[in-house]
Amino acid sequence: MSSGTMREETRLLLEWYAGNGRQLPWRVRGGAHPDPYAVWVSEIMLQQTTVQTVLPYFARWMTAFPTLEALARASLDDVLKLWQGLGYYARAKKMHECAQVLLRDFAGRFPDDRAELLKLPGIGPYTAASICAFAFDKPETVVDGNVIRVVARLRGIETEVDRGSITPLAAELTPEKSAADYASAVMDLGATVCRPVAPSCLLCPWRELCIARKKGIQEKIPVLKKLEKKHKDGAVFVITDESGALFLRRRPGKGLLSGLWELPWSEEGTPPFPGEWREEPGEVRHVFTHFSLTLRFRRLLSPVPAEFASQGRFVPDAELGEYPFSTLMRKVLRQLGRQV
Numbered sequence: 001m002s003s004g005t006m007r008e009e010t011r012l013l014l015e016w017y018a019g020n021g022r023q024l025p026w027r028v029r030g031g032a033h034p035d036p037y038a039v040w041v042s043e044i045m046l047q048q049t050t051v052q053t054v055l056p057y058f059a060r061w062m063t064a065f066p067t068l069e070a071l072a073r074a075s076l077d078d079v080l081k082l083w084q085g086l087g088y089y090a091r092a093k094k095m096h097e098c099a100q101v102l103l104r105d106f107a108g109r110f111p112d113d114r115a116e117l118l119k120l121p122g123i124g125p126y127t128a129a130s131i132c133a134f135a136f137d138k139p140e141t142v143v144d145g146n147v148i149r150v151v152a153r154l155r156g157i158e159t160e161v162d163r164g165s166i167t168p169l170a171a172e173l174t175p176e177k178s179a180a181d182y183a184s185a186v187m188d189l190g191a192t193v194c195r196p197v198a199p200s201c202l203l204c205p206w207r208e209l210c211i212a213r214k215k216g217i218q219e220k221i222p223v224l225k226k227l228e229k230k231h232k233d234g235a236v237f238v239i240t241d242e243s244g245a246l247f248l249r250r251r252p253g254k255g256l257l258s259g260l261w262e263l264p265w266s267e268e269g270t271p272p273f274p275g276e277w278r279e280e281p282g283e284v285r286h287v288f289t290h291f292s293l294t295l296r297f298r299r300l301l302s303p304v305p306a307e308f309a310s311q312g313r314f315v316p317d318a319e320l321g322e323y324p325f326s327t328l329m330r331k332v333l334r335q336l337g338r339q340v
């Protein structure tokens, strides 16, 4: 909001937050967080992941990499290992890259400017706004799923909404001062009071102003676009040496799961090279954000071409624990009887 005055909704929410906000290890009350690094780590972890899941990961991460410099100097494998199980591994890879850029080009400090932040690897509009609000107390509008829900209900929007359509309405509520507290407050209201199902309207600071409540249509709002999930039938390729060690490679490229270690696999079931492949019993199912996947097993019976073998290594079972794997690959390894 551009004027210095504060809207009634905002004032009521800040009052409520002072007595009811959540205590979280990446939060402080009454102004900016002193450590933008901690804010950034928590914000990246919280994308697509619940607070309860993030809490132990955040604690382990901050112990292993307490500073931006510690993260920048860590090996990618150590970073990915700590991320193991959180999913969306590209996030961890980009964080590692971003820490190195900040150390090299920004003297190890986060810029406090949205446009500068957006130039950094892995920082999109949401994370840039979050860092500005939480770490620098700047009046940037942070819009996540919670904010979409509470603002859509407050204003009684019965048509389809998304982040783009809610942002201007959320911006009107964002105060010039106390922006960090406000950003926390609106998220906490969504997480603890204005929940998706059975919101506790009687405890809500907006109960007298909320249009959805007046109309009794709280649970019908927000109307979100539904994403159709595709299904893919793929295959994972089991290649072993004479000792039974499994062939692993680091997933190349920039896409899904890149940088993690894996048995070769393909979403379409295409073998990585022509050879004699035997279909094996069993399958692994996994759900990604935009598609679900079933992987069937194929074992190589013919020799592995030298050129392909040079892209990875044969790893004995006892050493599997040293490698970072995705959740999908851990399912595959468990199905093959390996302990990971």
Ligand code: SF4
Pocket (backbone or CB within 6 Å): 150, 153, 154, 193, 194, 195, 199, 200, 201, 202, 204, 205, 206, 207, 210, 211, 212, 213, 218
């Ligand atoms: S009154 Fe109810 S529906 Fe409206 S914002 Fe508060 S909790 Fe959500």
